[in-house]
Amino acid sequence: MNLHELSALTLRKLLYTGEISPTEVVQHYLERIDALNPKLHALTVYDGNRAMERAHRLEAEHSRPTLKHAPLWGLPFADKDVTDRAGFPTSHGTVGSVPPVALESSPIAQAMDRAGGISLGKTNVPEFAFSGYAQNRLPQGHALNPWDTRRDPGGSSSGAAVAVAARMLPLAPGNDGGGSIRIPAAACGLVGLKPTRPTTTSGLAVDGQLGRSVRDVALLFDGMADAQEASTEPSLLTAVEPYPEPLRLAWNTWSPWSADLPIECAPEVAAVFDDALTTLAHLGHHLRHEEPASYPGFGNAFTVSWMAGAAELEIADSNLDRYEALTRWLVRGGRSLTPEAVSIAFATLADFEAMIVAAYSPYDAVVTPVLTTVAPFLGAFDSTDGQHNFAQQCEFAPYTSYLNVCGLPAVSVPVGQHVTADGVRLPIAIQLIGRRGGEITLLRLASQLEDAYQWATSAPPSFV
Template identity: 30%
Template sequence: MQDIYLENDATGLAALVASGEVSPDALLDCALERVAAINPALNAVVMLREGVAREAIRAGLPGGPFTGVPFLLKDLGAEAIAFPTNNGSALMRDSVHRYDSELYLRLRAAGLVSFGRTTSPELGIGPVTEAQVYGGPTRNPWNTDYTSGGSSGGAGAAVAAGIVPAAHGSDGGGSVRIPASSCGLVGFKPTRARLPEGPGAGEGWGGMAIDGFLTRSLRDTAALLDAVNGPDLGAPYFPPPMRGTFVQALATPPRKLRVALCPMTLSGTPVHADCAEAVEKTGLLLESLGHAVEPVKLPADLGVEEMMVAWTRIVACGTALSVRSVLGGTPLDRDLLDGVTRGALACAEQVSGADYLQAIGEIHAFGRRMAHLLTQCDVLVTPTLAAPPARVGQHKPENEDFMDYRTGPGGVFEYSPFTAVFNASGQPAVSLPLHWNAAELPVGVHLAMPFGEDEALMSLAAQIEAAAPWWDTQQQLVARLG
């Protein structure tokens, strides 16, 4: 049974359940056995609720595209009454929600069997998952000396290790795409407001945050996005309507595209040789598929660094709001927060209302500049990260100078200069597992398209997956872990 479980993606497992060849209980047994065997080395899965999952199966699962498939929610967001959360923080340990989020309701209606949560850095801050509430870092199953990424680092590790075929994540600055790159997975960030955020939040981080998924196959990502697609009632933003579905886009060959290749940062500085190589290889692949590939022409006034300063101020204020809402006026025990979170609070205290609005204005202006850049091409191809996965501890959340942690020398922005760009602009972007370096660590390639072009991006990604499939490489890790 374990072999069947590990040899199939979520779509394949759902088909086996539908045909009666396997049962939801048997699949859940496999997932729990995998947690017991592998999670101690990874520290990726927390808040197990086997009883909730068994009761959902006994009550009769909805008939959906993933009926009977085991699933994990991120320990941040996806609010659900049956699934307490830490939000990655000792301050918020075992918090209980009084409502089910729209996202969770749609996931449940898809037939998924949620049975636990996956680790996150405190309140989603950072490209690594090393929050104190979990008693240690979350590690990369390809090599446990390295990080699985963040903030959906637990989801990335759990999926790459075969604990589940797919897991929930969220992305406010790359938090789906960073672990996708680090763990050799698919991570798709849709256009702003494509997915529901309510009822607990009207927007996250000034509209930059959105939910998503970590998967091993593109078809799982497409079907999961279809299952939750569409903003909830009263959402403050609304995306351009789609012409069809994500799954339909998989079967639609892309037209000949103008590809802008960028094997450097969007400021024109070099990246690690492994990351540049991954982009160059992808350019050759796209050229062989008939697309017109040219080096990107970066405008001198794009202003990525200025955008990241604004992004950091907005995130600091969002973090302060989250902490304040939990405290409810009671004094803060600073020892319950990681150093980076304490730094975010201090940073937020220096941001006035006018400063915040100025930061929002800079984000919006940057989005217009990025929209203009993408009129000169159909797709922008970069590395997902500027370096292969970082070693555990390299970005440990201890620095109490929040601006320095994010934008200083050796900081987060230097390591991850690409992903937050598209949270700021709202444009769709995907990290695909197209390269592994000599150390057998994954190196993701990042593709972004204009606002609203989710289907075109999915079509191109499907063409790439068919031409350069990654499943067998992923399965080598799953088999190695036993």
């Protein structure tokens, strides 16, 4: 069996027993990237010599570190191209400015290094990671969905999801400020975890994990834990076993965006969602429909929060025309806001958070869709009108962003597929939402679903 067909967890076991070496694993994945990246554009840059040098250094260590202290020892990955890694340019997915070469690595990159991981390069992102789709204007091209390269893989952790789905990487870190891990995970048939927002973080975005299986995601969570204010006692990987006792689950297809936009799941998504609910009931869990109250102020407040963040980009107003329509709309909108408007928006989101946490607190987990449709065709999102583009994204992924506001953990789990009229199989996922700090319960439940559906061995047929 080829190394890329093995799970990250299996690779780690073979690395720790010495049956394979870090240089063998890195060389194999570099060859995969050489062969597939020209077709899928998952990585914006990679450096084989640098990766092999690190692999040789790990091999030269007199003894292997313990699994607790280096859970990712010898495993290749790539940094999302909004994450600084010393010596690499950070493109942020834009051609509007020359990407600077980072002088030092970001905390999450340093954490991956301490865990023993080997960075091969940078994964592709849309401009400034603002969107839930992949398209950008980089000369090397934007990431393409390996299940159907005519379709978008979702964003903003686009290249990370494509690389893992196409077996160009065994796992990959990402970050999620409105769905940026869960959206591409759903579109590419992966498990994608947005952990609980750390108490020291005031923004919407958190670092998270993409993998082909629940256990691979748990392994990566452990490797990133010391940069995430996350408990590792016991490790999440250890705690994923066994299956949970029967849980009290809520389900809904509710979204706060429905107060402003038409939100409706496509029939194929609704059918897979209903099947997943039936499966959960057959597994012994207790399900109840629970729909929070409508909250008309959410859409405006969330939009203001995104605009306020975009306004802080170091882009002169006179240079905004170099950037994409969505970026221009967000930045200009943010710079027109008054401090009072921003303050009101954040107070509104805090009130909304309290409402959702109270509504969901009686349940061990809440089940929702991730997306309203399967992966859309390239060009589905308006490239000329930023406001329309933003609304389209909210209609495509209306179930993800409100959980960033609430800080609750959520995981995208593939549970089915849709076969198109021309015979293409496209993955469909559900979202499991937990209580704060409830990653163990979430991943135990996700693991139970994964075993029921046997999805972890599925792969895009053209890129096995």
